[in-house]
Structures are given as C-alpha cells and as structure tokens.
Amino acid sequence: GAALLAALEREALAMGYRALWLETRRVNERALRFYRRHGYSEIPRYGAYVDRPDAVCLGKPLRAPVATASSPLHQESPWN
Structure with missing residues (x-):
C-alpha cells in the first residue's frame, strides 16, 4: 500500500497537482x-x-522531494 500511494503522489505531482x-x-x-x-x-x-x-475526508499537500548529495533524485520506472 505505501509504495502504491507514494507512486500515485509522485505521478500526481508530475502532472501538476498540488494536493490530493x-x-x-x-x-x-x-x-x-x-x-x-x-x-x-x-x-x-x-x-x-x-x-x-x-x-472522513483527508488531504495532503504535495511537495517535490529535495535532492541531497547522498540521495540524488532520479526517476526510475518499476517496469524497466
């Protein structure tokens, strides 16, 4: 569940959504x-x-992750 939710949040952010x-x-x-x-x-x-x-309605603002020297950002598809 957590991985699926995180993937949904990343995709929504990439599509320009600011919240879910x-x-x-x-x-x-x-x-x-x-x-x-x-x-x-x-x-x-x-x-x-x-x-x-x-x-019960819930919401979450979406924020782009911040890259650090020890964890650079990269997008990899799980289907590669």
Missing part, C-alpha cells in the same frame, strides 16, 4: 491510520460527502 484529497468511512480505522501515517490530515467534507457524517 480522498474519502474513507469513519469506521475504517485501518485506512485512517494508514493515510495519517503517510501525511494526510482531516479536511472539511466536500462534494457528495458534505452531508455524510460517516465520511
């Missing part, structure tokens, strides 16, 4: 822990979820 939003159900504690552990925080409910008290 998502929704899960309040009873899905495992998903809530997962997303929070990966930097997502609760945001106001939006769209079809506004009137859904069982919905």
Whole structure:
C-alpha cells in the first residue's frame, strides 16, 4: 500500500497537482491510520460527502522531494 500511494503522489505531482484529497468511512480505522501515517490530515467534507457524517475526508499537500548529495533524485520506472 505505501509504495502504491507514494507512486500515485509522485505521478500526481508530475502532472501538476498540488494536493490530493480522498474519502474513507469513519469506521475504517485501518485506512485512517494508514493515510495519517503517510501525511494526510482531516479536511472539511466536500462534494457528495458534505452531508455524510460517516465520511472522513483527508488531504495532503504535495511537495517535490529535495535532492541531497547522498540521495540524488532520479526517476526510475518499476517496469524497466
């Protein structure tokens, strides 16, 4: 799950997105822990979820990674 989420975030950033939003159900504690552990925080409910008290909307601003001398940036496809 973490690798897939990280790949999604990288792709969204490359496409010009500045944030990701998502929704899960309040009873899905495992998903809530997962997303929070990966930097997502609760945001106001939006769209079809506004009137859904069982919905939890989460968001995360996307930032480009910073290269360092010990970890230069490079994009490698997992399909190479």
